[in-house]
Amino acid sequence: MSLNAGDTAWVLASAALVMLMTPGLAFFYGGMVRSKSVLNMLMLNFISLAVITVLWALFGFSLSFGNDVGGGLLGNLDWAGLTEGVGKLAGFGTDENPWPGADALPVLAFAMFQLMFAIITPALISGAIADRAKFWSWVVFLVLWGTVVYFPVAHWVFSFDGFIGADASGGWIANDLKALDFAGGTAVHINAGAAALALAIILGKRKGWPKETPRPHNVPFVLLGASLLWFGWYGFNAGSALAASDTAALAFTNTTVATAAAVLGWLITEQLKFGKPTTLGAASGAVAGLVAITPACGYVDIWGALAIGVIAGVVCALAVALKFKLGLDDSLDVVGIHLVGGLIGTILIGFFSNLDVNTASLGDNGLLYGGGFTQLGRQIVAAGAVLVYSFVLTLVIGLLIKATIGFRVSEEAEVIGIDEAEHKETAYDFGGFGGGSSSEAARPATKTSADTLEGSKA
Amino acid sequence: MSLNAGDTAWVLASAALVMLMTPGLAFFYGGMVRSKSVLNMLMLNFISLAVITVLWALFGFSLSFGNDVGGGLLGNLDWAGLTEGVGKLAGFGTDENPWPGADALPVLAFAMFQLMFAIITPALISGAIADRAKFWSWVVFLVLWGTVVYFPVAHWVFSFDGFIGADASGGWIANDLKALDFAGGTAVHINAGAAALALAIILGKRKGWPKETPRPHNVPFVLLGASLLWFGWYGFNAGSALAASDTAALAFTNTTVATAAAVLGWLITEQLKFGKPTTLGAASGAVAGLVAITPACGYVDIWGALAIGVIAGVVCALAVALKFKLGLDDSLDVVGIHLVGGLIGTILIGFFSNLDVNTASLGDNGLLYGGGFTQLGRQIVAAGAVLVYSFVLTLVIGLLIKATIGFRVSEEAEVIGIDEAEHKETAYDFGGFGGGSSSEAARPATKTSADTLEGSKA
Amino acid sequence: MSLNAGDTAWVLASAALVMLMTPGLAFFYGGMVRSKSVLNMLMLNFISLAVITVLWALFGFSLSFGNDVGGGLLGNLDWAGLTEGVGKLAGFGTDENPWPGADALPVLAFAMFQLMFAIITPALISGAIADRAKFWSWVVFLVLWGTVVYFPVAHWVFSFDGFIGADASGGWIANDLKALDFAGGTAVHINAGAAALALAIILGKRKGWPKETPRPHNVPFVLLGASLLWFGWYGFNAGSALAASDTAALAFTNTTVATAAAVLGWLITEQLKFGKPTTLGAASGAVAGLVAITPACGYVDIWGALAIGVIAGVVCALAVALKFKLGLDDSLDVVGIHLVGGLIGTILIGFFSNLDVNTASLGDNGLLYGGGFTQLGRQIVAAGAVLVYSFVLTLVIGLLIKATIGFRVSEEAEVIGIDEAEHKETAYDFGGFGGGSSSEAARPATKTSADTLEGSKA
Amino acid sequence: MKLVTAIIKPFTLDDVKAALEQVGVLGMTVSEVQGYGRQKGHTEVYRGAEYSVDFVPKVKLEVLVDDTLGDKVVEAVVEAARTGKIGDGKVWVTPVDTVVRVRTGERGTDAL
Amino acid sequence: MKLVTAIIKPFTLDDVKAALEQVGVLGMTVSEVQGYGRQKGHTEVYRGAEYSVDFVPKVKLEVLVDDTLGDKVVEAVVEAARTGKIGDGKVWVTPVDTVVRVRTGERGTDAL
Amino acid sequence: MKLVTAIIKPFTLDDVKAALEQVGVLGMTVSEVQGYGRQKGHTEVYRGAEYSVDFVPKVKLEVLVDDTLGDKVVEAVVEAARTGKIGDGKVWVTPVDTVVRVRTGERGTDAL
Numbered sequence A, B, C: 001m002s003l004n005a006g007d008t009a010w011v012l013a014s015a016a017l018v019m020l021m022t023p024g025l026a027f028f029y030g031g032m033v034r035s036k037s038v039l040n041m042l043m044l045n046f047i048s049l050a051v052i053t054v055l056w057a058l059f060g061f062s063l064s065f066g067n068d069v070g071g072g073l074l075g076n077l078d079w080a081g082l083t084e085g086v087g088k089l090a091g092f093g094t095d096e097n098p099w100p101g102a103d104a105l106p107v108l109a110f111a112m113f114q115l116m117f118a119i120i121t122p123a124l125i126s127g128a129i130a131d132r133a134k135f136w137s138w139v140v141f142l143v144l145w146g147t148v149v150y151f152p153v154a155h156w157v158f159s160f161d162g163f164i165g166a167d168a169s170g171g172w173i174a175n176d177l178k179a180l181d182f183a184g185g186t187a188v189h190i191n192a193g194a195a196a197l198a199l200a201i202i203l204g205k206r207k208g209w210p211k212e213t214p215r216p217h218n219v220p221f222v223l224l225g226a227s228l229l230w231f232g233w234y235g236f237n238a239g240s241a242l243a244a245s246d247t248a249a250l251a252f253t254n255t256t257v258a259t260a261a262a263v264l265g266w267l268i269t270e271q272l273k274f275g276k277p278t279t280l281g282a283a284s285g286a287v288a289g290l291v292a293i294t295p296a297c298g299y300v301d302i303w304g305a306l307a308i309g310v311i312a313g314v315v316c317a318l319a320v321a322l323k324f325k326l327g328l329d330d331s332l333d334v335v336g337i338h339l340v341g342g343l344i345g346t347i348l349i350g351f352f353s354n355l356d357v358n359t360a361s362l363g364d365n366g367l368l369y370g371g372g373f374t375q376l377g378r379q380i381v382a383a384g385a386v387l388v389y390s391f392v393l394t395l396v397i398g399l400l401i402k403a404t405i406g407f408r409v410s411e412e413a414e415v416i417g418i419d420e421a422e423h424k425e426t427a428y429d430f431g432g433f434g435g436g437s438s439s440e441a442a443r444p445a446t447k448t449s450a451d452t453l454e455g456s457k458a
Numbered sequence D, E, F: 001m002k003l004v005t006a007i008i009k010p011f012t013l014d015d016v017k018a019a020l021e022q023v024g025v026l027g028m029t030v031s032e033v034q035g036y037g038r039q040k041g042h043t044e045v046y047r048g049a050e051y052s053v054d055f056v057p058k059v060k061l062e063v064l065v066d067d068t069l070g071d072k073v074v075e076a077v078v079e080a081a082r083t084g085k086i087g088d089g090k091v092w093v094t095p096v097d098t099v100v101r102v103r104t105g106e107r108g109t110d111a112l
């Protein structure tokens, strides 16, 4: 009943892989904005690593995975501070292998793996408010949203009875409703997508949008980001098996197949509708596929993965056009890809769930596998619950911030560029005037720094 | 007889690492082309992830690793669709540990690891036809080449008797000829290099070449790509041990040592011949070393790795000049690095094979280790067989595509740039006119999208 | 007593992760310099992979981890050539599990993991001499510094009694002094920081500095580099547990928490002193936190990690200004971040060491955990010893190189740009004149190469 | 023939272009320039060191026009480029001896 | 003295440079510009939204010449830059009062 | 009015700017250009293939001045930009008919 080194190795590696997804997302998003706001975009993502980690250590992990306080709605504070977790194991017991079972992990390894999910989820939202959000207001948003929206929802979806402790009790969606979500279609993607919709409404359109929609300033960065996301997503999905097991291999396979199918689906849609397959489309299709297969990767067979992938690729490629009809400046299509993709994957489980490939599944077979409508119903309830909860609470949080410290930069800041306005930086200097500095002399930095040091003494 | 979690963890991690190599290759290549064709270069690589994955799931894995249909030439279709593989194990049996042995893996984990090899091999070819290939023609090429060339050759080289099943029979090179190729010097590098030679001939020179050979538009991207390749290559080589074993550690060590030696070999050659060591040379030397050690990494000792590395670095640094003598526009030196490097590594095994470091080797000691000429002969036969098979069939496929849908873009498209012509995109917009959009107003996107949506209804 | 596959999988994965840190560092540094010296910066880092690897295989590993020659100062040459290590195991024995114990690893896996530390340490130094170091002089420096400084210091700190062999004896800091350094606060960061100080003095200020301090030419690259460093650092720190164990999970957790806290600490300091939080600051804060937690990550609880992170973030954000007061052109703040951060982490262990979270620790509790001053004293001695040894010997090596082959490029080379002068390359060509080559015709490359081939025959 | 040269704020280019089409100008050449004048630059901060950017990004517009059209074009540009804030830029007119259209070899007004 | 200015297609620069050397021009200054005129730009598509690029990349050439050489230089450029397709560009000549070579302070023709 | 145009070495820009302020010039417009002349370019090597860069990066300076100030400005630039090495550049003066300040519509000297 002791720690399984192979499984622990895989979960630690997966945690590192998922950590890399947030910088990956930063470049995926950062490449899409104009060159004078790329740094702000990178920062909105990167700062999530810092803010959410601290919350997680203090109370986030505990709220998400502590023993349920009732109704499967929230965890208690037993694990606040995380130090409690040192030396403890977690796992699932079986008759021959009572808790923590044969695949026991250090609680801290599990906590770190799950932390990375908590970090990237709010980061996903940032794409909806590119070029115009105040940095510190976003930091406040991260604190509130993580606490009020993500931690509870993670408890609902990811906290299983009898995992963190022999008789620990978890969240309602996972254990009572028995909706299936292998790696976070609801808690991560629908959750972030619904929040993105709310923030896009609250912050409003960028100056000049849609007449002057900027084009991506660095498409290779977009593809670099998408590639790092794809790479890290293996930790996200296959790591969610929490063991180096056959289920992990299945999740890995389905993730790859669905993503590949989605890329083809998106590109063919582009070819038919716009005449050419684009690089931005390939990157977007990959992310759409990864999003859609996330909840399903451990519960469907390869045919299911193929179907989910193609559908996600085609539908998302069409969905990104809706924002123009709605006049909604969801700048980088978080709704069109993460909300739509998350819904596709979560709901299609109701059709493709196949218990033959995952005997440990708590759910039923899908509609196409003789399971009737039961599972489909559960999936819709879970998706709807998370969507509504996230959208409503994000509206509240967003309006609160807007009303108090303000959420959007000045119009002037938008014109000169948010990087200069919010971060006093310029992303690139490709040697204007053969080296830059000659035309732009730095004030005697010594003096400056001296001053500021004085200043700090004062 | 059950699954080994440690080995599975390593193979899953390795599969993810090898997946990352294809985007790495995309940046290695993409940085070398001019800025108006970088997106096309990235796409030729990235699309391989999508196309080959779907083929692999449908029939590719089965053709490569299904039971031999006869003569060790091709696998059968028992595994078509891959879903067959769920819950199954693979491994090597021994007397005390009958099949699947002590290092058993999920078949799907092995299938995913091998898939990544199938993806990057055709991607390697793309470097020979930079700036001028039609995107969809390349997609067709991937489908045909994967099916007719890669899947059979992978069977010859990578399919071992008694692995996928207790009495499964595999390919002729691995089991009958007993040539040694630890991670794909023949099936991957010679294969891709020979195909690159064929395609470079078929597509012909770029406009203005060699008088106007463009310089790399983004050397840092080249080094980024080379670094991701090096990183991922640990999965490629050490992962090919299919276990977290001493052999994996040996492969890891030899990979590192040979690559380091090759970088030094290339840079010193540059210093002596051209007066300066270049960044492009360092990146190229690393790849040359990685290529050359690939077949040998599990069969030679550290001295062998050093020798192979230095030789590969020096010889490839000279070999890249040949294309100018031959008037062959192998744009990014796929022949000079992958074909030459692959031959070096594959054949030098005949000199450096050392059974002391790998008791499981099916081969003999090399010439320098008292093994005589036997192994050298086998290596030459294997290398020659793959080279000829790949070159001839690639010629046929290439000519077929050229004769039907055409393989090359119009001269005009080449002049304005293939990114604009084939993908309707521009890679970079560094704020021309201090922000880009002001000088290049987007047509009311609402209108546009509306149109296109109409269009889709029609 | 045989090899533990799970632990081996984790250590191999960690070795690959740490390898990626050096390219990550190259981009972290490379983005900070001006566009006409980015390639040289990348090369100074990348070449360390090549040079140190070869030294390591030949004698470096042996000098560091071979049996102690006396006084815990240096290892012997038993492992020279590394081939000795094939098939051997390493680990720690216990009463129930005599050497190599339950977590045995292949010696080569350990050797590769440690190699990556030996590679990145000298690479860190390069940031102090940006824009002005002769490439080949730097290569010579790497050879001498690795041999005379790093290998001995690694022996002092990382070579534990009874690991590489049942009765192997290691270094004085680890075994006699019993100072705690989990992953290299002394051997890596203080060591590199002190050396950076020495080289900055020897090479002197860049032309025009500080009046014309260039600004970073590519801030996204800086963040990309910091992100790859953070990702790879999980191998660095959690991998240093040399097992997929609870201690690895603790190190992983502390690494994440401290880094997050440091980012916030740095950004808040910037906000208060300079009015805005910058992207460069976020990246720098992350690195500062990673540096400071490195020695402590396996010995402190989460509260300790939080404290160390915040302190490192704030102090380093202030420390980087000192160079202007001192008139020392430590171009990329290696002293301000690695020396200062390394000292913070190493010494704070004396306050925060908590034996409850690491029962295998050879040290005592820290001052704040009832351990009195003992451990604090040891930490100070260890830090001081490495600092002085590295600073003095680096001065000697640096002066030697300066006096013989010279260490700095000509002033003219500095003005036109070191990339052109030292590497005959230009980092970027974003299609000036709509495609570059038209305005910059390549000399008939055929001719050229022909010449040079002739040349080689001569 | 005259050459009208204008230094304007980048984001006004679209309006200026439109205004020029109004007065019948069929072509123009623009480029990115850096301006120095009453409008000041800005400062940035990198690891605590201030970095002051003295120049302001501007767009330079060059329009060849028939003598008769000169003033109308100047007016059009000035109107369209004006925001009333410091840094709006300058417009100046210089004499041109001859203009040739490369494609046809046409000279003078026909070349426009 | 005269200043010959030419707006040409980027890929013709090499030929133009050669042609100028033919007629004895020893130096020139070139820069990247964006052109607008009869030759239209192109459109791109990003996630289904069309993005139209109105300007065409051109190269601007400036050559100071002795009065006597003016016409020959104009001819040389026009010949070398002509492809016959729309967008070949313009060449114009403007008067110059004085030219000074910075290095020596020489004036007029000696400064070239 | 006169337009003083100067082609100088990039790293001399700061000194030239200072020198101009000395003689009371309040504004200027600068841009990146590529120069060709006596000063030769350099060659690079990529995988053994030589790549020769014929042009040298220069900075172009444009200053509108009052007729009276013309010569002083030319002097100031020439002095400040001179390094004595080949490639220091050229300065030339061209006549200007009118100058308008966009913000105010002021003309002539008042526009500067």
Ligand SMILES: Nc1ncnc2c1ncn2[C@@H]1O[C@H](COP(=O)(O)OP(=O)(O)O)[C@@H](O)[C@H]1O
Binding pocket: D007, D034, D035, D036, D037, D038, D039, D040, D056, D058, D085, D086, D087, D088, D089, D090, F026, F027, F028, F029, F030, F062, F063, F064, F065, F101, F102, F103, F112
């Ligand atoms: N004397 C001059 N010569 C050339 N260009 C000038 C001159 N003065 C100003 N400019 C250009 O005009 C721009 C605006 O001038 P500025 O003095 O900042 O504002 P305003 O024109 O509103 O007074 C400057 O950025 C510069 O590009």
Ligand SMILES: Nc1ncnc2c1ncn2[C@@H]1O[C@H](COP(=O)(O)OP(=O)(O)O)[C@@H](O)[C@H]1O
Binding pocket: D026, D027, D028, D029, D030, D062, D063, D064, D065, D101, D102, D103, D112, E007, E034, E035, E036, E037, E038, E039, E040, E056, E058, E085, E086, E087, E088, E089, E090
């Ligand atoms: N009136 C003008 N003033 C300045 N430049 C012009 C003018 N008309 C055209 N140009 C420049 O000449 C280029 C070619 O002009 P265009 O009308 O497209 O083709 P063509 O000269 O063959 O008729 C344009 O891209 C622009 O840069």
Ligand SMILES: Nc1ncnc2c1ncn2[C@@H]1O[C@H](COP(=O)(O)OP(=O)(O)O)[C@@H](O)[C@H]1O
Binding pocket: E026, E027, E028, E029, E030, E062, E063, E064, E065, E101, E102, E103, E112, F007, F034, F035, F036, F037, F038, F039, F040, F056, F058, F085, F086, F087, F088, F089, F090
């Ligand atoms: N005839 C010319 N017309 C326009 N610009 C010129 C001319 N000759 C030289 N230049 C510019 O002046 C720069 C310096 O000229 P060059 O002949 O290299 O050195 P120098 O002026 O010291 O003799 C060139 O790089 C080019 O930009």
